[in-house]
Amino acid sequence: MADNKTTSTVTMDDGVRLNVKILGQDSAGSKPLLISLHGAPGLSTLAEPEASFGYLANLYRVLVFDARGSGASDKIGPFTHDRWIEDIEILRKWAGAETFILAGASYGGFIALDYAIKHGDRLQGLILRDTWANGKVGPMNALANILTSNRVKVDVARQVRLWSGTSLNDQDHAEGVQEILPIFTPPPEIVPPKEQNESTEFQGSVEFYSATQNAAFSENMPRFDVRHRLKEIKTPTLVIVGRHDYIAPVACSEEIANAIPNARLEIFELSGHSPPSDEPEKFERILSSFLKSEI
Template structure:
């Protein structure tokens, strides 16, 4: 297994990075995958989802600044996270690459695609949305009306508005909604043959950084709206979503796929917020077929 390495950004911040599929004898295409859940998720999520591609691609995964083992030094903005992607692309030595973004990582990936579309050989979006204010409000409404979970209403409002009190408040808010990230029990039973795995969203050693979460949802989300810019994304795009995703529902992915000129939408009928873990075999096949078609 490859070890993680530290890559220093232009402002001195150190990012925790891992590259799967390095081969000095073969120059493989580069794929950079962004994790979701700022301040809690890590490179373990994209490594689990995309690691199987390492025989054909160099798969670069990393803890975004403010998450995991990377420095907790801001700013925690899309602009800064996009510059970090550019720094990693240059560090890897590639002019063009495949970009994948899951959940919140999809927001950053969309912003990157709008600003640096010429760099992209392909774009992969998993369970995401194109408008921050509406998306976060709808996610909160879905949580507060769900019959599957019982939550502290004030705490959930703090989570989705970026006003969590501290790291413990952040942890409690996420822990009480974990069941909603997976498909309902009857759907899981019906899909037993798909060999569902543990959700990738919060894999690995979990640590909570409320400052990253608060910046993401108090500052970034109100300003994030790329709906009118999606038509400018020319990269071949795969949009993936779980039918039972309560956080970023099918309608959000449909909106994105309808607006991007060269987009393919795949709905996973037995999945919640994480098709790579809910229906791993189907996810791997669809992703492999897409990349084989668009990356030469």
């Protein structure tokens, strides 16, 4: 891994192969490691965190990867938080780091929170973007905001299937996501569409895999509730959220930031679900300030 940007296939302990990219790789491996997790299992890919965190490659080794069940990685389960956390641990060891900075966006934030509670001693810093701590209420709030929005016209039954993890097949999953795309961006009265950037959530080659999404929302979400354990996270934490995020509203990030002892909350007033693409200059400034002052 001597090149500045390397792409590798890394095999997990159960034989599943993950598509992994390291940005800013140095031959000595002397730079600190930052691992960033994408959101939207079964849809999003490493293109999202690469676009958001790639600018740090001169200071960090930025490791991004397609989680199992997403992108170019094997579509082999189990698609559970415990298994995804173990995959992170294997990648950390593969990269040769005892400690690192972990970033998680949207669904990746759920995994990051669970990792921080389980392996907090491994973390130098934690970065959470547009996520929630209560998997029972979070999807219901997102669905309610979608169904009451005047920005999208949706098939109600299909949205219920999407957010309950019961999509019929890959096409049903794809149609469910595609019909709600406008709600991921800031409203037009805040930022005119012609001035909006493509959401990092859907950058790269998009491939819809409903089995991963279904497992995430039908099996994982009902069990995910870390609110009472947030106080256990001692690592410096940056919590980022868009003011106009209707998937993981500001109140969700406020709850997380208020409960983690050493957390800093930053609300992006002109952003929806993706501040890195909605307000990229501010995102880079806030992130760099946090890394410089807290890590």
